[in-house]
Each structure stands twice: as structure tokens, then as C-alpha cells.
Amino acid sequence: MTVPLFDTLAIIGPGLIGSSIARAARAARAQNAVRSIVATARSPKTRARVVELGLADRVVDTNAQAVEGADLVIVCVPVGACGAVAKEIAPHLKAGAVVSDVGSVKASIVRDMGRHLPSTVNFVPAHPVAGTEHSGPDAGFAELFENRWCILTPPEGTDPEAVAKLAAFWRLLGANVEVMTPEHHDLVLAVTSHLPHLIAYTIVGTADELESVTRSEVLKFSAGGFRDFTRIAASDPVMWRDVFLNNKDAVLEMLGRFNEDVAALTKAIRRGDGAALEEHFIRTRAIRRGVIEAGQDTPAPDFGRPHGHEE
Numbered sequence: 001m002t003v004p005l006f007d008t009l010a011i012i013g014p015g016l017i018g019s020s021i022a023r024a025a026r027a028a029r030a031q032n033a034v035r036s037i038v039a040t041a042r043s044p045k046t047r048a049r050v051v052e053l054g055l056a057d058r059v060v061d062t063n064a065q066a067v068e069g070a071d072l073v074i075v076c077v078p079v080g081a082c083g084a085v086a087k088e089i090a091p092h093l094k095a096g097a098v099v100s101d102v103g104s105v106k107a108s109i110v111r112d113m114g115r116h117l118p119s120t121v122n123f124v125p126a127h128p129v130a131g132t133e134h135s136g137p138d139a140g141f142a143e144l145f146e147n148r149w150c151i152l153t154p155p156e157g158t159d160p161e162a163v164a165k166l167a168a169f170w171r172l173l174g175a176n177v178e179v180m181t182p183e184h185h186d187l188v189l190a191v192t193s194h195l196p197h198l199i200a201y202t203i204v205g206t207a208d209e210l211e212s213v214t215r216s217e218v219l220k221f222s223a224g225g226f227r228d229f230t231r232i233a234a235s236d237p238v239m240w241r242d243v244f245l246n247n248k249d250a251v252l253e254m255l256g257r258f259n260e261d262v263a264a265l266t267k268a269i270r271r272g273d274g275a276a277l278e279e280h281f282i283r284t285r286a287i288r289r290g291v292i293e294a295g296q297d298t299p300a301p302d303f304g305r306p307h308g309h310e311e
Contacts, residue, residue: 004032005169006098010070011039012063012085014050015236016131017102018076019140022055024173027142033172040066041137049137064092072098072169074126075113079103080242083112095120098162102128104189106153106182108246114155122162127151127185128175129193133234146174147295153182190250195258197240198251200232 009025011018018039025034039056040063041047051059060066067073067089075085082101093099099121103109109125117123130148132139150170154163167177180188207218207226218226244251268276292299 002032004029004035005165005172006034006072008036008038008070008072009034010066010073011037011056011076012066012073012089013076014039014041014046014055014137014140015076016135016139017128017144018074019050019053019055019137020130020142020144021074021076021102021128021140021173023140023142024145026055028172031172033169034072038066038070046137053137055137055140063089067092067094067097069094070097072166073100075099075101078236078239078242079105079109079112079246080238082109083116086113086116090116090118093118093121096122098122098124098166100124100126100166102126103243104129104193105243105247106151106185110153110155110182122159123155124158124163124166125153125155125182126166126170127153127189128170129189130175131235133231135236135239143174145170148175150175150177151185152177152179153185154179155182186247186250187253190247190254194243194247194251195254197232197235198244198255199258200229201240203229204233 009021011022014022022037022039025037028034036058037056038058038060039047039050040060041050047059047061050056063085071094073089073093075082077085079101082103086099089099099113099117100123101109101113103125104127106125106127110123113125114123128145128148128150130144132144150173152163152167152170163179167179170177203226207213208215210218222230265277265280267273268280
């Protein structure tokens with residue numbers, strides 16, 4: 001019998017990402033990703049639901065119990081809570097274990113978790129760049145990571161074998177894997193994820209505050225573009241609060257650049273400079289085509305949304 005990549009996987013926080021990892025790891029058992037899955041959640045209600053869904057072989061009450069004897073520990077909580085979890089589990093970690101996370105900010109994770117973890121474990125932070133606007137253990141699905149990227153950001157001096165082993169695990173879950181520094185990750189994600197979320201939250205908030213437009217009109221005519229912002233703005237508020245607080249410098253840098261671009265477009269509109277507007281829109285449309293060619297979205301009409309006449 002082939003030895004599994006990791007004997008025991010511990011998942012702390014089986015929300016959208018954590019429960020999807022559990023589902024995908026169970027599906028990858030045929031490829032010997034893991035032998036056993038242990039899960040825990042802060043809420044007794046969530047733990048009970050994980051049992052009902054059959055996501056793990058064992059569901060335990062505490063984080064300390066979850067990591068006892070685990071070969072791979074993945075912390076799937078908001079980035080602002082990761083440091084406290086690392087401190088809690090540190091005395092209970094198995095020597096040689098790989099400890100990781102799923103946060104979309106990495107420099108603060110390296111700082112906040114790394115200072116608590118013992119030198120006897122291998123700390124390999126990770127960010128699966130995948131998700132939906134939904135949350136909780138019912139929201140997950142095994143296919144979430146297929147053809148999506150998982151970015152690993154190991155601190156300097158991390159054992160290359162541990163990094164390679166975690167990369168192999170994510171590939172078995174269907175993901176593509178890239179390795180970069182925590183700081184570079186945070187800059188890249190500030191423009192590809194964090195700034196778009198900030199803009200979406202702002203636009204939806206602005207619409208909600210308009211006195212000259214009623215709420216019913218906003219909802220009725222949302223297909224004009226507003227609808228697509230509302231999907232992003234429906235994401236977990238606690239998670240995104242922590243993201244902005246923990247990636248402040250990179251987000252402010254990208255927000256400054258965005259404001260400069262908005263100012264340039266404002267000037268073009270005010271001056272009636274149609275050529276400048278068209279040139280900008282042609283350039284940005286090419287980005288959309290690049291996203292599709294990279295396999296990160298579908299070219300299907302209406303962003304692939306199902307329609308009433310379809311089976």
C-alpha cells in the first residue's frame with residue numbers, strides 16, 4: 001500500500017475554504033493525499049454541522065486536540081485571528097509537522113503566526129486564490145480549487161522538502177502552485193483582489209446612500225453592472241475587515257494609483273476627450289481576454305450565468 005503524502009490533516013475553521021479542503025482531500029484519498037482528517041470549529045453548532053456533513057473522520061472540541069499528532073495543520077480562520085490560534089496550538093504540535101494557513105494576506109501571517117510556532121515544525125503559509133461570496137461549512141465544494149492558483153510564501157530558511165510536500169498536496173486538490181515572497185504576494189493581491197473588493201464595497205455603499213434613487217430602483221435595474229459588484233460585496237465582512245487592516249500599505253499604494261487613474265478619466269470625460277476614453281477601454285478589455293485565456297473565467301455570455309431557458 002502506498003504511503004499517504006500526509007497521514008493526518010487537521011483543519012481549524014471549516015468554513016468555505018476549510019470545508020472545501022476537507023472535501024477535496026477526501027476526494028483525493030485515491031491519490032494518497034491524506035489518510036485521516038480531523039476538524040474543529042469555535043462554535044459547537046458548526047462542529048455539529050461538520051459531523052452531519054461527514055467532512056472529517058474526527059471532529060474535536062478544541063484547536064489543541066485537533067493538532068495532536070497531525071502531520072499537516074491548516075488554519076482556516078480570518079487573518080486577524082491567526083496569531084492567537086498559532087499561540088494556542090504551538091505547545092501541541094507534532095515535531096516535523098507542516099503548519100499552513102489560507103489567508104489572503106501573507107506578510108502579517110508570517111509575522112503573527114511565525115513568532116509563536118516552534119522551530120521543530122515547518123511553517124509554510126499558503127493562499128488558495130479561490131472562493132465564492134458564501135461562507136460556512138455548507139458553502140464548500142471539492143472542486144473549488146481546480147485550475148485555481150495556490151500561492152505558497154515560505155519564510156526564509158524553510159525546509160524546501162516541506163514546501164515541495166505542501167505544493168504536492170495542493171496539486172492533488174486540483175490547484176496550480178506558485179511560490180513567492182510574502183511581500184510580493186501582498187502587492188499582487190492588493191491589485192487583483194483587495195482593491196476590487198474595496199471598490200465593490202464602496203459602490204454598493206454609495207448606491208445605498210443615494211437619496212435620489214430608491215432602493216427598489218437599485219435592485220430592479222441592477223443588471224446594468226451593479227449586480228456584479230454586489231456579488232463581491234457579499235463576501236465575509238470579518239474576513240475582509242482583517243484583510244484591509246493587515247495589508248494596509250499595499251492596499252493604500254494601489255488605492256493611490258487607482259485614484260490617479262480615476263482623476264485622469266474624470267478629466268477626459270470633463271473635456272469630452274472620446275479618444276482617451278476609447279483607448280483606455282480598449283486596453284482594459286484586453287485584460288479581460290487575458291483572464292479568459294489564462295483559464296481563470298469563462299467566455300460564456302453573461303459571465304457564464306445560467307439562464308431560465310437552459311436545462
